[in-house]
Amino acid sequence: MTTNQKLALVVDDSKMQCKLLSVLLQEENYRVVVANDGASGVQMYVKHQPDLVLMDINMPIMDGFEATRRIKKLSGEGNLAPIIFITSMDSDKAFIDSVDAGGDSILVRPFSPAVFKAKIKSIQRIGDLVSQVNNLQQEQQKDAELAEKMMSDVIEARNFALDKIGVIKRAATIFSGDIQLAAQCPNGDVHVLLGDFTGHGLRASIGAIPVTETFRAMTKKGFSLFEIIKQINRQLFALLPGDLFFCASFASISEHEKSAYIFNAGLPEGYLFNNKAIIKTLFKSTHPPLGILPKLLPDAAIEVVPIELSDRLVFITDGIVEARSPDGTLFGFERFEQAAKIGVLQHGVARQVQNELEVFCQEAEQEDDITLVDIPCSGFQPKDLANSITSPKDISNPTAFSHAGETDFSGAYFNRSYRLAPAWSYQLHLTGKLLKDVNPIPLAMNQINDLAGAGEHWQSLYTILTELFVNALDHGVLGLSSTLKDSAEGFSQYFNERAKRLDTLSDHPDDYISITLNYYPFSSDKERSTAQKEVSKTGGKMLINIKDSGQGFDVLSLIKKNSTDIEHNVKLSGRGIELVNQLCDTVEYQENGTLVTASFVWSDTH
Amino acid sequence: MAIHSKVSSDGKQLTIVIEDRFDFSLHQQFRDAYCRNNTSDVTYTLDLSKTEYMDSSALGMILLLKDHVQLYTGQLVISKPNDTVNKILEIAQFHRLMTIEL
Numbered sequence: 001m002t003t004n005q006k007l008a009l010v011v012d013d014s015k016m017q018c019k020l021l022s023v024l025l026q027e028e029n030y031r032v033v034v035a036n037d038g039a040s041g042v043q044m045y046v047k048h049q050p051d052l053v054l055m056d057i058n059m060p061i062m063d064g065f066e067a068t069r070r071i072k073k074l075s076g077e078g079n080l081a082p083i084i085f086i087t088s089m090d091s092d093k094a095f096i097d098s099v100d101a102g103g104d105s106i107l108v109r110p111f112s113p114a115v116f117k118a119k120i121k122s123i124q125r126i127g128d129l130v131s132q133v134n135n136l137q138q139e140q141q142k143d144a145e146l147a148e149k150m151m152s153d154v155i156e157a158r159n160f161a162l163d164k165i166g167v168i169k170r171a172a173t174i175f176s177g178d179i180q181l182a183a184q185c186p187n188g189d190v191h192v193l194l195g196d197f198t199g200h201g202l203r204a205s206i207g208a209i210p211v212t213e214t215f216r217a218m219t220k221k222g223f224s225l226f227e228i229i230k231q232i233n234r235q236l237f238a239l240l241p242g243d244l245f246f247c248a249s250f251a252s253i254s255e256h257e258k259s260a261y262i263f264n265a266g267l268p269e270g271y272l273f274n275n276k277a278i279i280k281t282l283f284k285s286t287h288p289p290l291g292i293l294p295k296l297l298p299d300a301a302i303e304v305v306p307i308e309l310s311d312r313l314v315f316i317t318d319g320i321v322e323a324r325s326p327d328g329t330l331f332g333f334e335r336f337e338q339a340a341k342i343g344v345l346q347h348g349v350a351r352q353v354q355n356e357l358e359v360f361c362q363e364a365e366q367e368d369d370i371t372l373v374d375i376p377c378s379g380f381q382p383k384d385l386a387n388s389i390t391s392p393k394d395i396s397n398p399t400a401f402s403h404a405g406e407t408d409f410s411g412a413y414f415n416r417s418y419r420l421a422p423a424w425s426y427q428l429h430l431t432g433k434l435l436k437d438v439n440p441i442p443l444a445m446n447q448i449n450d451l452a453g454a455g456e457h458w459q460s461l462y463t464i465l466t467e468l469f470v471n472a473l474d475h476g477v478l479g480l481s482s483t484l485k486d487s488a489e490g491f492s493q494y495f496n497e498r499a500k501r502l503d504t505l506s507d508h509p510d511d512y513i514s515i516t517l518n519y520y521p522f523s524s525d526k527e528r529s530t531a532q533k534e535v536s537k538t539g540g541k542m543l544i545n546i547k548d549s550g551q552g553f554d555v556l557s558l559i560k561k562n563s564t565d566i567e568h569n570v571k572l573s574g575r576g577i578e579l580v581n582q583l584c585d586t587v588e589y590q591e592n593g594t595l596v597t598a599s600f601v602w603s604d605t606h
Numbered sequence: 607m608a609i610h611s612k613v614s615s616d617g618k619q620l621t622i623v624i625e626d627r628f629d630f631s632l633h634q635q636f637r638d639a640y641c642r643n644n645t646s647d648v649t650y651t652l653d654l655s656k657t658e659y660m661d662s663s664a665l666g667m668i669l670l671l672k673d674h675v676q677l678y679t680g681q682l683v684i685s686k687p688n689d690t691v692n693k694i695l696e697i698a699q700f701h702r703l704m705t706i707e708l
Contacts, residue, residue, distance in 0.1 A: 243666030
């Protein structure tokens, strides 16, 4: 007996008939089991799961029609064990009744062995086809489940601030083409993405992994939102076939800058709500979906808006507004906004919208993926950034604005000595158009990681470099006044003006910013770690020089004004330099404000 | 049939009309409507005046048509979408990629 031998079930109250049919089936290489009435036929079916059933009609206890009905009910739709009625009733009614009962064919006695065998072959062919289809379907199902598992376990479970960002996610098929990501930048800002790949199922999932990898890696390295978007677009253009693309909204939320950076390529409008549930800003789609064009359109730009810390950003995919009730009515923007507003007031946008949707759609079939993210504009950095803002603990006097001259670091704070010459230096000099196109901070941070190893303390350094570089660019090279940012209108005016002036940089090849880093690790002196205990304490000092080609400014008066204003919490601007000041040991402006020297000291005790 | 297409007598105009729903189920028919037209400098008009609804896979199908049109240096015009359909085109910012006549 081989395993691929098929099994037939013969149900007939005549032992003689059973014997006869069994012999014929065995000649066709079937194994045969036998039942003598309908009821035990059903039992045998359940027990043996045969590949083929031969069924008599008139039998005691339960007739063939009833037994067939039960078997078909038990085996379900996808699992076809063909049933052939064997009967002497050569009437139309018998034929029709047997098909109605769920029989797949009928064979009228008397028949020759040759006709019987031909019938068996033809019907088995259909059975084989059905099981092939079933196997394919199961494989597809397995693939889809794998894709879903990958999405939920691997991709979305690793999102940042899962507990803070509200999410609705209802897939139309088992795997949804919608994807939502959140990750934290080195300076504590948060990047969020909500996207929708065309199509559903596995087809929609191929872009998810590269998008996720790029989004996370670039955010972690400190690239700006726009650079990440450009890269994701490039990647998807190369990867996806012509009719597949990625509609997505991006947000970068900066608590300390009190601003949000938004880009919407192909999704419905995004919302900025205040805590009274008033819509402050709508973010319309301003760009075709990603993956269609080799590069973003030349006028592609990030929208920058001032935020209050109690504001909420809400992004949705089109599945929500296109969800239908059983009578075909669309859920629509109006119902969505209404639900979202109530949700904002009750601190549960996702929950409220989801409830409304369920009531509205009832049992109607869901045609598209439904996804929403509800992002608070604060609360992302209670621990992480709080830690990184504090200066290294060993430093008792971190607040000084400008110690004139060289600070004495020859070991006073750490009982350690620094080498006189830096262990290494790094300089990057950018001119003209490059100032617009290149973000030097990730480049510098990469170098630092390569030279001095990775470490938590570089998060603070990243913030310092970013703030100082942006200051040099905005207020130095571009000559923008930060007082513009003090009002909400001025805020957007500032960013418009900034974009305009950045574009003119290509005509000014003499404009430059020069960044110099000098690194002094603590010397590995052993004199202090006496024999008793090997205290391994690592640390060092990074001396940062940033020089720009701008006009400079009246250093002292600005700093004074800034610090009083910030104490009274009246300004949108000036927070950057305040942050730098907290993080650095010293910050010093020279050469009429065109050169800033900052010293960042860190130490780690293991 | 939800798709009709016709070529003008001089062969320079190919019009594709789509009725009711424009979605993935029309994939093959939509392709068949243009893919054998290999002459260059043809104006392809996608008439959406009778289209009630369009989904994102239809946007993908339009992009494939655009690739075809570009390959044979033709013109592509999307014509008369209704408000619902136009909203979808607008969200996808397709007017940045092709001509849409309202």
